[in-house]
Amino acid sequence: MKTAIVLTVAILAQSIGNVTLSKGMKLISGGSTDSADFSLIMLLQAMQSPLIWMGILLLILFFVMFMVSLTWADLSFVVPVISLSYIVNVVLAHQFLGESVSETRWAGTLLICLGVILVSRSGHSTRDKDAYAVHHETRPSQT
Amino acid sequence: MDGITLVMIAIIVLSNAAGDVLITRGMKKMGEVNSFHPYHLLQLGRKVLGNGDFLSGVFCLAISFFAFISVLAWAEMSFIVPATSVVYVVTVLGAKFFLKEQIDKLRWAGPFLVCMGVVLVCLP
Numbered sequence: 001m002k003t004a005i006v007l008t009v010a011i012l013a014q015s016i017g018n019v020t021l022s023k024g025m026k027l028i029s030g031g032s033t034d035s036a037d038f039s040l041i042m043l044l045q046a047m048q049s050p051l052i053w054m055g056i057l058l059l060i061l062f063f064v065m066f067m068v069s070l071t072w073a074d075l076s077f078v079v080p081v082i083s084l085s086y087i088v089n090v091v092l093a094h095q096f097l098g099e100s101v102s103e104t105r106w107a108g109t110l111l112i113c114l115g116v117i118l119v120s121r122s123g124h125s126t127r128d129k130d131a132y133a134v135h136h137e138t139r140p141s142q143t
Numbered sequence: 144m145d146g147i148t149l150v151m152i153a154i155i156v157l158s159n160a161a162g163d164v165l166i167t168r169g170m171k172k173m174g175e176v177n178s179f180h181p182y183h184l185l186q187l188g189r190k191v192l193g194n195g196d197f198l199s200g201v202f203c204l205a206i207s208f209f210a211f212i213s214v215l216a217w218a219e220m221s222f223i224v225p226a227t228s229v230v231y232v233v234t235v236l237g238a239k240f241f242l243k244e245q246i247d248k249l250r251w252a253g254p255f256l257v258c259m260g261v262v263l264v265c266l267p
Contacts, residue, residue, distance in 0.1 A: 018220060018224060019220070021211075021212050021215055022215045022220040024212075025212050025213075025215040025216040026215070026216065028216065029216035029217060032216075032217055033217055033218070034217060035145055035147040035148055035214075035217045035218075036147075037217065038213060038216050038217055042213070042216055043209060043212070043213065046212055052212065055212075056208075059208070063204075067166065067170050068176050070167060070170050070171075071170060071173060071174065071175045071176040072175045072176065072177075075167060086224065086225055086228060089220065089221070089224040089225075090221045090224070090225065093219070093220040093221035093224070094221060097219075097220060097221075099219050099220065099221045101221050102266075102267075104263050104264075104266050105221060105222070105225070105263065105264050105266075107260075107263050108225060108259075108260040108261065108262070108263030108264035108265075108266075109225050109260065109264065110260070111256050111257070111259050111260030111263060112225050112228045112256070112257050112260035112261065112264070113260075114256050114260075115228075115231065115252075115253045115254065115255070115256030115257030115258075115259075115260055116228065116231050116253065116257060117253070118249065118250065118252050118253030118256060119231045119234070119235055119250065119253030119254060119257065120253075121249070121250070121253070
């Protein structure tokens with residue numbers, strides 16, 4: 001339960017944080033879609049934008065939740081769960097930034113989630129390891 | 144997608160991967176967190192600030208962050224966020240070639256799917 005709450009907060013904070021950062025940067029760049037219009041001064045302006053700071057705070061919250069979960073859970077369990085944030089990110093970008101997301105892009109996002117789950121798949125999940133420890137406590141090893 | 148966007152994605156991905164490795168190594172030295180009492184969190188915070196791995200990890204993540212918000216200035220978030228997932232492919236290649244880890248067939252399916260997904264996301 002502790003893990004579920006911490007990881008849900010992490011996913012939401014990460015996704016909402018990205019939307020906030022995106023909104024902030026687009027306000028600063030005037031909505032230009034050309035990378036040539038970008039200048040480093042915009043990063044200084046970003047440091048004065050409340051939206052950017054809100055995004056940073058949300059990402060720090062994500063970061064703390066992620067780190068804290070790693071002190072008891074395995075990376076190979078936490079990473080696939082956090083990968084769901086790819087879908088949440090695209091959903092929020094569509095809802096709140098009005099980005100038109102093509103079917104190809106949705107399909108790509110789903111494939112990425114599946115891929116991340118497979119990448120981090122491993123023999124022992126956090127829960128398996130607990131079961132393993134209990135099992136070996138009741139039956140000491142021969143070595 | 145232009146060249147600058149591509150270079151920026153590479154910077155985001157590589158500094159992010161380096162940051163994650165360093166921070167994971169740092170946090171494993173901290174021990175399990177079981178108390179969310181402000182006093183204990185403060186204690187953890189103080190311990191973490193004296194941890195070299197942790198601090199260099201944060202520095203890498205800061206570079207990744209500024210590269211990320213720069214790209215957000217001109218690119219769509221629903222493109223840039225999935226595109227940065229190539230970090231998982233980099234991690235698996237790093238594990239194979241630098242750490243000499245054995246990677247079975249099913250595990251290769253992961254990076255392959257991520258690549259396919261990124262290609263789809265990059266299509267107009």
